[in-house]
Amino acid sequence: xxxxxxxxGIDFSKPTLNMGMEIASAFEASSTIAxxxxxxSQFSEKDVSxxxxxLDNRQLYRPGIRTLEWAxxxxxxxxxxxxxxxxxxxxxxxxxxDNSRMKVxxxxxNSDNIDLILRTGEIIDQLRDEVFxxxxxxxxxxxxxxxxxxxxxxxxIHSSILVVxxxxxxxxxxxxxxxxxxxxxKKATEMAIRLAQHYKTEIHIVYVKDKxxxxxxxSIETTSNQLSKLKIKNETFFLEGDPVKSIxxxxxxxxxxxxxxxxxxxxxxxxFGSKPISISKQCNCPVLLVK
Amino acid sequence: xxxxxxxxxxxxxxWFSQKKWFVFSILIGIILLNLTTPVGLSIAAYHSLxxxxxxxILVMTEPIPFPxxxxxxxxxxxxxxxxxxxxxxxTLMNDAVIFVMGSLMFAIAIxxxxxxxxxxxxxxxxxxxxxxxxxxxxxxxxSILSSFLGEHTVIALMLPIGLSMIKNLDTxxxxxxxxxxxxxxxxxxxxxxxxIGTPSGGARNVIMINYLxxxxxxxxxxxxxxxxxxxxxxxxxxxxxxxxxFAFPSTLKNIKLSGYKRDxxxxxxxxxxxxxxxxxxxxxxxxxxxxxxEKFGLGIIAVSGALIFMLFGMxxxxxxxxxxxxxxxxLFASTISLGIQINETGASGWLVEKFNFLLAEFFAGxxxxxxxxxxxxxxxxANFFTSSATVSLLGPMAIQLQPNDITFALSSAIASxxxxxxxxxxxxxxxIYSTGLVNTKVFFRVGxxxxxxxxxxxxxxxxxxxxxL
Numbered sequence: 001x002x003x004x005x006x007x008x009g010i011d012f013s014k015p016t017l018n019m020g021m022e023i024a025s026a027f028e029a030s031s032t033i034a035x036x037x038x039x040x041s042q043f044s045e046k047d048v049s050x051x052x053x054x055l056d057n058r059q060l061y062r063p064g065i066r067t068l069e070w071a072x073x074x075x076x077x078x079x080x081x082x083x084x085x086x087x088x089x090x091x092x093x094x095x096x097x098d099n100s101r102m103k104v105x106x107x108x109x110n111s112d113n114i115d116l117i118l119r120t121g122e123i124i125d126q127l128r129d130e131v132f133x134x135x136x137x138x139x140x141x142x143x144x145x146x147x148x149x150x151x152x153x154x155x156x157i158h159s160s161i162l163v164v165x166x167x168x169x170x171x172x173x174x175x176x177x178x179x180x181x182x183x184x185x186k187k188a189t190e191m192a193i194r195l196a197q198h199y200k201t202e203i204h205i206v207y208v209k210d211k212x213x214x215x216x217x218x219s220i221e222t223t224s225n226q227l228s229k230l231k232i233k234n235e236t237f238f239l240e241g242d243p244v245k246s247i248x249x250x251x252x253x254x255x256x257x258x259x260x261x262x263x264x265x266x267x268x269x270x271x272f273g274s275k276p277i278s279i280s281k282q283c284n285c286p287v288l289l290v291k
Numbered sequence: 292x293x294x295x296x297x298x299x300x301x302x303x304x305x306w307f308s309q310k311k312w313f314v315f316s317i318l319i320g321i322i323l324l325n326l327t328t329p330v331g332l333s334i335a336a337y338h339s340l341x342x343x344x345x346x347x348i349l350v351m352t353e354p355i356p357f358p359x360x361x362x363x364x365x366x367x368x369x370x371x372x373x374x375x376x377x378x379x380x381x382t383l384m385n386d387a388v389i390f391v392m393g394s395l396m397f398a399i400a401i402x403x404x405x406x407x408x409x410x411x412x413x414x415x416x417x418x419x420x421x422x423x424x425x426x427x428x429x430x431x432x433x434s435i436l437s438s439f440l441g442e443h444t445v446i447a448l449m450l451p452i453g454l455s456m457i458k459n460l461d462t463x464x465x466x467x468x469x470x471x472x473x474x475x476x477x478x479x480x481x482x483x484x485x486x487i488g489t490p491s492g493g494a495r496n497v498i499m500i501n502y503l504x505x506x507x508x509x510x511x512x513x514x515x516x517x518x519x520x521x522x523x524x525x526x527x528x529x530x531x532x533x534x535x536x537f538a539f540p541s542t543l544k545n546i547k548l549s550g551y552k553r554d555x556x557x558x559x560x561x562x563x564x565x566x567x568x569x570x571x572x573x574x575x576x577x578x579x580x581x582x583x584x585e586k587f588g589l590g591i592i593a594v595s596g597a598l599i600f601m602l603f604g605m606x607x608x609x610x611x612x613x614x615x616x617x618x619x620x621x622l623f624a625s626t627i628s629l630g631i632q633i634n635e636t637g638a639s640g641w642l643v644e645k646f647n648f649l650l651a652e653f654f655a656g657x658x659x660x661x662x663x664x665x666x667x668x669x670x671x672x673a674n675f676f677t678s679s680a681t682v683s684l685l686g687p688m689a690i691q692l693q694p695n696d697i698t699f700a701l702s703s704a705i706a707s708x709x710x711x712x713x714x715x716x717x718x719x720x721x722x723i724y725s726t727g728l729v730n731t732k733v734f735f736r737v738g739x740x741x742x743x744x745x746x747x748x749x750x751x752x753x754x755x756x757x758x759x760l
Contacts, residue, residue: 037727042357043677044721046395046616047443050402051450051722058407060454063727125309156305158298263294266301 001029004136004159006036006127010070012142015167017071019286020140021080023162024113026198032134033071034117035064036126056094064118065092068104072116080114094118100126124152131159138162138288143280150281151273154289155266160191161289163280166253173285175203176255178247179223181216184260188290189223192258193230195288199256202233206250208243244278257287312352316345324371329641336638338371342629343638343684350622351675357618361625373632382628386588387498391623391679392615393593394494397576398444399614400600404569405562407448410436412555414452422543426477427532429453433481434528438488438521439577443718445485449478450722456546462728469541475723476539476737480531480711482719487708488524490516490589491580495673495682497589498627499704502686506634507694511701513584518760519701523752530744538737565605572599626683634687643691662753665689665699666706666746674716674742678707698753709745711738 005020007013017033024031040048052062075081093105104116119126127139136159143165153161177192179185196203205227207220220236227234239246251257261276269277280287307314320341328337342364349360365383368374374382410432418428429449437445453474460467486492490500490513500516503509511519558566576596580589600606633639647661654660669689673681682704689703710716714724714734723729 038725040725041677041715041721042353043616043619043715044443044718044725046614046619047447047718048722048725050399050614051447052725054402054407054447054451055454057405058451058455060451060458063725128305152308155301156308158301263297266297266304270304 001027001138002134002136003027003029003031003138003140004127004130004134005031005033005140006123006142007033007067007071008035008142008144010067012144013067013071014074015169016140016142016164017074018078018169019164019167020162021075021078022198023138023140023195025080026194027138029137030113030115032115032117032130032136033068033075034119034127034130035067035071036123037062037064037118037120039122040120062118065104068116068118072106075114101130124149124156127153128157131157140164143286151270151277154261154274154277154280155269158291160187160261160291161280163287163289165286166284167286172201173199173256174201174254175199176247176251176257177203177205177223178243178257178259178279179205179207179216179220180210180260181219182260182262184262184290185219186260188258188260188288189226191288191290193227193232195256195258196227196232197230202235203227204255205234205236206239206247207236208239208241208246210243243275244282247279248283251283251285253284255285257283257285259287259289261289261291310354312348313354316348319348320345320367331644332638332641333636335371335373336633336636336641339368339373339629339632339636339638340642342367342371342373343633346626346629346684347676350677350680357622361618361621364625364629368629368632373636379628382631383624385501385627386590387494387501387627387683388620388624389588389590390491390497390593391494391590392620393590393595393597394441394491395443395615395620396597396611397593397600398441398447399611400597400606401440401444401569401573402447403600403606403610404566406566406569407451408555408558409566409570410448411452411455415552415555422546425456425546426473426543429474430477430481430528430532433478434485434488434524437482437485437719438492438524439580440573441491441493442482442486446478446482446719446722449482450726453478454726460545466541467545469539470543470546471728472733473535473539473541473543474546475726475729476535477532479719479723480535480741481528483708483710483717484524484527484531486717487520487527487705488517489513489520489580490584491577491593493708494623494679495704495707498623498630498679498682499686499689499700500589501627502630502634502682502690503697503700505631506687506690507700509695509697509700511697513581513589515760516701519697519757520705522756523705523748526748526752527745530748531741534737534740534744538740568603569600569605572596575599623679623683626680630683630687633684634691639687639691642688646688646692661692662699662702663746663750665692666702666749669703669706670709670742670746671712673707674710674712677716678710681707698757701757702749702753705749706746709742711741711745713738 003024005017007017055062095103095105097103100120102118104118131139138160139157140162143163175192175196177189192203205220205223207216224234224236239250259276259279264274276289280289323341328334346364368379369376414428414432418424433445433449457471457474460471462468490496500511503511576592579592650661669681669685690700693699710720712735714720714731
């Protein structure tokens with residue numbers, strides 16, 4: 001499994017990086033930490049590239065390198081990267097892989113499972129390209145104020161998406177598993193199990209009553225039995241009303257939500273939205289949107 | 292919905308979300324083509340204006356690569372009957388396009404020589420006595436160099452010097468944050484302001500000189516341009532220095548150039564000789580622009596500069612090829628060609644007639660109002676469309692407003708350099724923005740003061756100083 005963790009400024013990327021690495025550890029996945037720099041106008045893109053090369057030569061470093069250095073130090077303190085005590089981040093190599101992508105190679109710090117990447121351009125475009133080229137299974141992003149980005153993240157990036165919102169390091173989270181009769185729900189259950197095993201926590205299954213859906217009770221029972229067999233403590237809650245509002249209200253900031261995304265018509269989603277998009281926009285806790 | 296259908300639809304939706312402005316420009320083109328041609332315009336002239344509108348939309352929103360925009364504009368000119376293939380070929384390459392190509396290659400050759408260390412040494416020697424002087428020195432040197440070598444060369448040389456001064460400053464502290472912004476803006480504003488100083492300061496200047504030669508009897512050489520523009524440059528520099536001190540008050544206590552002091556000491560004899568030789572080539576090129584521009588044109592001299600660096604093995608073709616923005620060169624070739632067609636077909640004359648008619652309706656045809664509108668339109672358009680592209684498309688109209696007087700054409704070219712409002716408007720603005728230390732809001736907040744004061748300075752200079760030249 002491969003996980004892509006997108007980080008931005010140092011001030012607000014700590015929860016994203018921390019949770020992303022925990023998920024990578026839970027899934028025994030390799031991870032790519034990517035800093036996406038600002039989009040450059042085509043008029044100036046070569047000029048900017050030349051200036052950034054000059055900055056590297058003078059050890060002043062292009063934007064993003066210091067953020068990756070911070071990420072690297074963070075991973076080192078958490079034990080994800082082995083390092084030589086005398087090692088310095090200044091001993092890095094930048095490998096220009098074209099297509100706005102650069103790989104940072106550290107000469108004396110290493111981990112076979114972690115890549116540091118510098119990208120430049122429009123964020124959705126860059127993450128989409130990264131996932132497409134390298135086959136990442138989960139993309140981890142911070143839940144910023146820009147609500148408009150959620151649709152594009154879910155619709156255009158072909159991996160599961162973990163939106164890290166309001167994540168607290170020391171808090172004991174439970175897993176919330178909204179369920180219905182879709183394939184997405186089954187995949188979300190698999191992810192929820194791995195999260196629950198990693199965090200050693202319980203899973204709360206929720207179902208929002210819908211007249212159109214039949215045999216859901218059977219699915220819920222099957223899921224609950226599956227969890228019990230795995231010795232994961234679980235409980236089921238039946239909610240009523242608007243699914244988005246009910247789930248958001250129920251979750252508060254106490255859960256990590258594992259939510260399946262079904263294969264609906266993207267054109268419909270674009271014009272009318274979808275429940276996963278609305279839940280990820282409105283809730284106040286981390287949401288894993290499973291595809 | 293099955294998986295493959297969903298992926299196809301999602302890809303279509305993604306393409307549309309990325310290319311919506313391209314689709315919009317094509318729709319606008321189709322709608323305009325189906326409307327009746329306005330009275331007084333030939334079909335070719337009307338079609339040239341449609342291509343102009345489409346090009347504006349595409350360049351401002353960048354939904355497709357610049358080379359694609361350039362090729363689209365060329366193809367449409369022929370398909371829509373604006374110009375024949377033979378005529379199009381003859382307008383595609385001229386001194387302005389050669390200058391854009393030559394100056395971009397020349398810039399890469401200069402930057403590659405590591406002359407920033409030498410520059411840092413000079414700045415420290417002359418301005419190192421106080422930190423305020425150092426900031427003023429950064430601005431002044433950026434500006435003078437940029438007036439000859441262009442923005443993209445100078446910002447690339449000066450930014451490492453500026454960043455080395457603010458390395459390790461704590462950004463959470465307001466005083467330090469202001470110090471960082473003061474250093475970056477001093478370099479950027481110095482570079483932007485300097486680019487009006489001489490014809491070689493920016494492609495827009497060369498494009499306007501070429502248009503003047505093509506569409507009027509007015510000739511302006513390197514010296515004439517300096518006489519007109521350099522005093523404006525100095526007044527703008529003083530205003531910019533004051534504006535920045537007010538916008539970013541700082542004690543500058545942590546500012547220093549220590550990193551470069553170490554680099555200066557480390558220079559070997561071979562590096563010093565190489566720097567000296569590079570400097571000689573640069574000075575020779577500048578001297579040739581002064582003395583030989585009438586005979587050979589500015590473009591050929593710029594190309595010669597890059598050629599000398601290559602011939603002496605001071606830069607290789609791979610480096611130049613990799614770092615030259617060929618897309619921009621193609622785009623300028625295409626927009627200049629379109630600008631010529633807009634003039635040749637009579638479209639610019641028609642637009643100027645309408646513009647004058649509106650002025651007569653509302654402002655009794657005041658020449659001052661005409662100048663003000665023209666300068667503000669040039670300045671604002673350049674902030675969203677870049678200065679050179681603005682002049683290449685609006686230049687013919689500025690000349691048509693006053694075909695026998697240099698004031699309007701020169702003012703339009705100079706106003707196009709007032710790229711103080713948006714970060715996309717000039718290489719200097721984009722490069723300081725790319726550091727991640729400057730945001731668009733701050734750039735606009737300070738830039739609006741500079742933009743308005745620059746228009747005022749240009750107005751007074753053109754009214755009360757140019758008449759004596």
